[in-house]
Amino acid sequence: MPQIDHAVSGQVLTGDASTELPAELTADAAAASVDSVESALSEQAAATDPEAPAEPSGFDALAIDPLVRKVVAELGYETPSPIQAQTIPPLLEGRDVMGLAQTGTGKTAAFALPILSNIDLNGSGPQALVLAPTRELAIQVAEAFQRYAKHLPGFNVLPIYGGQSYGPQLAGLKRGAHVVVGTPGRLIDHLDKGSLNLRHLKHLVLDEADEMLRMGFIEDVERILQSVPEQRQVALFSATMPGAIRKISQSYLRDPVEISVKTKTSTATNITQKYVPVRGPYKLDALTRILEVQSFDAMIVFARTKQITEELAEKLKARGFNASAINGDVPQAQRERTIGHLREGRIDILVATDVAARGLDVERISHVLNYDIPHDSESYVHRIGRTGRAGRSGEAILFVSPRERHMLRSIEKATRQSIEQMDLPSIDDVNDQRLARFAKDITETLEKGGLELFHNLVQEYERTHDVPAAEIAAALAAMVQGDRPLLLEPEPQDNRRGGRDGGYEPAGSDTDTYRVEVGRRNRVTPSALVGALANEGGLHSKHIGHIDIRAEHTLIELPANLPEDMLRKLSKTQVAGRGLRISRADGEVLARRGPRPGRDRDKPRPHRKGGPRSPQQGGRAGGYGKRPSRDRT
Numbered sequence: 001m002p003q004i005d006h007a008v009s010g011q012v013l014t015g016d017a018s019t020e021l022p023a024e025l026t027a028d029a030a031a032a033s034v035d036s037v038e039s040a041l042s043e044q045a046a047a048t049d050p051e052a053p054a055e056p057s058g059f060d061a062l063a064i065d066p067l068v069r070k071v072v073a074e075l076g077y078e079t080p081s082p083i084q085a086q087t088i089p090p091l092l093e094g095r096d097v098m099g100l101a102q103t104g105t106g107k108t109a110a111f112a113l114p115i116l117s118n119i120d121l122n123g124s125g126p127q128a129l130v131l132a133p134t135r136e137l138a139i140q141v142a143e144a145f146q147r148y149a150k151h152l153p154g155f156n157v158l159p160i161y162g163g164q165s166y167g168p169q170l171a172g173l174k175r176g177a178h179v180v181v182g183t184p185g186r187l188i189d190h191l192d193k194g195s196l197n198l199r200h201l202k203h204l205v206l207d208e209a210d211e212m213l214r215m216g217f218i219e220d221v222e223r224i225l226q227s228v229p230e231q232r233q234v235a236l237f238s239a240t241m242p243g244a245i246r247k248i249s250q251s252y253l254r255d256p257v258e259i260s261v262k263t264k265t266s267t268a269t270n271i272t273q274k275y276v277p278v279r280g281p282y283k284l285d286a287l288t289r290i291l292e293v294q295s296f297d298a299m300i301v302f303a304r305t306k307q308i309t310e311e312l313a314e315k316l317k318a319r320g321f322n323a324s325a326i327n328g329d330v331p332q333a334q335r336e337r338t339i340g341h342l343r344e345g346r347i348d349i350l351v352a353t354d355v356a357a358r359g360l361d362v363e364r365i366s367h368v369l370n371y372d373i374p375h376d377s378e379s380y381v382h383r384i385g386r387t388g389r390a391g392r393s394g395e396a397i398l399f400v401s402p403r404e405r406h407m408l409r410s411i412e413k414a415t416r417q418s419i420e421q422m423d424l425p426s427i428d429d430v431n432d433q434r435l436a437r438f439a440k441d442i443t444e445t446l447e448k449g450g451l452e453l454f455h456n457l458v459q460e461y462e463r464t465h466d467v468p469a470a471e472i473a474a475a476l477a478a479m480v481q482g483d484r485p486l487l488l489e490p491e492p493q494d495n496r497r498g499g500r501d502g503g504y505e506p507a508g509s510d511t512d513t514y515r516v517e518v519g520r521r522n523r524v525t526p527s528a529l530v531g532a533l534a535n536e537g538g539l540h541s542k543h544i545g546h547i548d549i550r551a552e553h554t555l556i557e558l559p560a561n562l563p564e565d566m567l568r569k570l571s572k573t574q575v576a577g578r579g580l581r582i583s584r585a586d587g588e589v590l591a592r593r594g595p596r597p598g599r600d601r602d603k604p605r606p607h608r609k610g611g612p613r614s615p616q617q618g619g620r621a622g623g624y625g626k627r628p629s630r631d632r633t
Helices: 027-048 066-074 082-092 107-117 135-148 166-175 184-193 209-214 218-227 243-252 280-293 306-318 332-344 377-384 402-415 427-448 452-465 469-481 526-537 564-571
Strands: 004-008 011-015 097-100 128-131 157-160 179-182 203-206 233-238 257-260 271-277 298-302 323-326 349-352 365-370 394-400 511-516 547-549 554-559
Touching (some): 107 135, 135 157, 135 179, 179 184, 203 218, 209 233, 209 243, 218 243, 233 243, 377 394, 452 469
Parallel strands (some): 203 233
Antiparallel strands (some): 004 011
């Protein structure tokens, strides 16, 4: 019998279950001592009993709403990341939190799951507000909220950002949103208009606070903090903690729980990683080229949604590839059968979601292709870990649209590994491969033999119709090929058109001055103009030069010879409630003062406490700023 230590009336007794109690103990003390021994033995027996109920672990150990926890389980998440494990409990308790963590460590779930667990679905007005520095992050966070709230009936989340028409945002606010995710400048606009009411706000999240500081939004952030109710919970997340962010935490957070997490995310050195810049509409064509030219044994193609996996697999099969899809809706028996076919070589391409591919280990997988970029670096590491197993080499390819470049940088930063750009195979490369396969098929068929019947038929046709054998062979090849062209057509020479996701690339480095019909009287800001040009016209900020805001109009330096269709599209874009009506500035001279508002955001800019401010920090072009930058994206 194990020895049990227990205290009774200030004494420590040691004994087994049969130990006699000292005579000087009172009856009550003796009874208490017996109860204590029995309790200790009962607890130890429960701990060693294999049939005793196990203590909850992972997300089950957190007091998350059951409907939210159900989604977490469906997504295949078993163990909280460090930032989630440390952040979720204090947020559920109503504490303010200041978290120091890199992008890609699971921050979104760390604040979204507690908010959703405390949301009142019958409440009126926004109950949670998330501030994000960029349009892309705002959309990403809003999508995450929608995903985690899958089983919450009637839940609504609304992303609000610059460059988008006010109409859908106003309609969404009027319908009612439980959670609003927005960029600072556009949120200020809605506060000024009275369309955003924060009277019932309970939760406020500042995501990537140091990035908002770097982009010149910090005064807008403070104004929003001053506009929310006094009784509210604040969560601030930042990769670094500069003085200005520390000051905000001291001024607006109440006795916050401070959490610091360093990511340990890393990728295997035996996996070659590359990315391909490609805009959304051209992903399928890019994937097809890679599949035709790249030498691979088996490949997993990761897509973001179940619907995309099904559609993509069907389109690949229509193009002659052995492809199949697995996702969360696929029954387990069918999933196992499909993976078995992949293992046996009966299919070569598996199109999958993150959840469906968890734990998948097939030796044949030599390549992983991220058709849709993952939301965080941990998902990226899990995805590409499907190849390069057991020390074997593998290759991972990532599709990145221009407006997803920030996510690529986050993955590189979190994994501490550079991902090199990969050139997309050209049409000539694809055609060379097709001709080589065509010749190989002929050679293999000749070597296989058994062609006597067809040989005689061709000879007979040649004799009776007086047609050369080469022409007969060409006709037979065309019959086999069917309607699908053997070779791809050459690409059009005009490659200057852009799109909403920033695909426009000017033909040269020449610039010209353009005029837009909004000015100081319309309270327009440089960042609002940059956001409109980038989001509506597909111009990267690095192609936007000096901005000279005048009383009735504004002059902007842009690439020379913008296509007419792009000018027409930009003219309809709304900024400060008015159309840009962009045109070439005939004879007008742009004042070249101050730094370029279109400076590439990849390059860090130090925060300055005083002195002249750039247009990105809220000043007029070449002048002194009186208010911070509005939402640049």
